[in-house]
């Protein structure tokens with residue numbers, strides 16, 4: 173049997189994990205990344221145990237454990253800092269794998285280094301922006317703009333995977349009239365601040381509700397002065413007309429405006445105003461997604477990660493689901509010799525599963541409990557269970573874990 177050559181458009185988290193998974197399964201892979209140089213961009217992300225399992229099988233857990241924080245617990249509060257719900261996470265909850273909170277850029281660079289070490293630096297072509305692709309004969313043909321040499325190059329292979337993010341060119345080719353991503357009405361403000369640890373030192377917290385929410389978690393271990401890099405996200409609902417910004421991950425936000433909104437959120441366990449005030453840069457991004465698609469795989473071309481299923485960053489699933497796609501893709505290629513059949517099977521397994529999460533995240537996913545409490549007790553509460561029962565709290569959490577595929581017992585049965 174010949175060794176299949178798989179082209180991956182996009183060297184982000186999904187594309188690089190797919191490259192590692194496909195290489196491990198014995199395929200030849202080439203990654204074409206639009207950026208002239210891969211830089212450690214972004215702020216914090218979370219990787220759930222099901223995704224860490226995949227990374228562990230790719231030999232990355234040790235390196236991850238060095239640069240990431242193993243998240244101990246997740247706690248939801250209302251806007252007055254009153255606790256609604258808390259649960260242990262990752263290995264602290266009994267999973268065989270941790271939940272990692274990590275700087276996206278650090279994780280991305282680690283993945284890239286692994287690809288270079290294991291597959292070879294010559295397998296990654298930076299400065300190559302995919303312009304178009306087509307099924308051709310028994311394989312595919314893709315045209316890239318080679319930015320460094322200011323020329324177009326045509327590459328042929330057996331399959332092409334569009335891992336080219338929320339503005340995917342591959343997706344647009346099959347869905348030309350889809351338009352821009354759908355705005356949720358919420359602007360995300362993302363920042364990092366060097367600060368003393370809060371709560372357990374590896375806690376993830378969320379406070380507020382849909383229209384005004386604050387999320388914080390550390391993404392580095394304490395330094396010699398006992399400080400950590402705390403990642404935070406402040407969500408603010410705006411009117412539809414205010415959605416004039418470009419979906420650029422690196423757009424700067426106004427600190428003073430944000431501080432004004434959160435000035436009273438001074439909790440004894442986390443002084444949010446000073447976290448905002450002492451931050452370095454703050455980036456703003458309109459929280460957006462796209463409707464689930466009816467089809468990802470078109471003969472020998474398919475989609476993966478944000479190109480396939482961009483979702484709200486709720487429930488820590490964006491990067492995790494791209495990683496799960498990568499594992500499934502490689503397994504399908506191993507199982508079926510015919511490329512189109514493998515990609516159809518990959519779609520059959522992953523499309524409905526991720527579409528469910530996209531839709532569930534529109535309803536706030538597991539954070540629904542914060543919205544319920546806000547609606548029932550907008551001025552706070554004396555006794556939480558007068559507002560929401562423990563059964564209701566437990567049910568929301570359990571339902572989301574099932575939808576997102578990280579139910580404890582089911583996951584722990586896997587290798």
Ligand SMILES: Cc1cc2nc3c(=O)[nH]c(=O)nc-3n(C[C@H](O)[C@H](O)[C@H](O)COP(=O)(O)OP(=O)(O)OC[C@H]3O[C@@H](n4cnc5c(N)ncnc54)[C@H](O)[C@@H]3O)c2cc1C
Nearest residue numbers: 182184185186206214215301302336337421477478490491
């Ligand atoms: C610069 C940047 C910063 C981000 N910061 C955060 C963050 O702080 N927190 C968070 O939760 N999520 C962030 N994300 C999104 C997050 O990485 C994804 O939601 C998730 O990891 C899924 O990964 P993905 O590989 O599908 O998409 P992405 O990580 O977005 O990767 C897509 C890759 O494709 C490349 N690309 C795009 N178009 C083309 C093309 N035509 N040809 C070739 N390559 C192309 C992009 O340069 C990028 O490297 C960021 C994404 C980017 C690109």
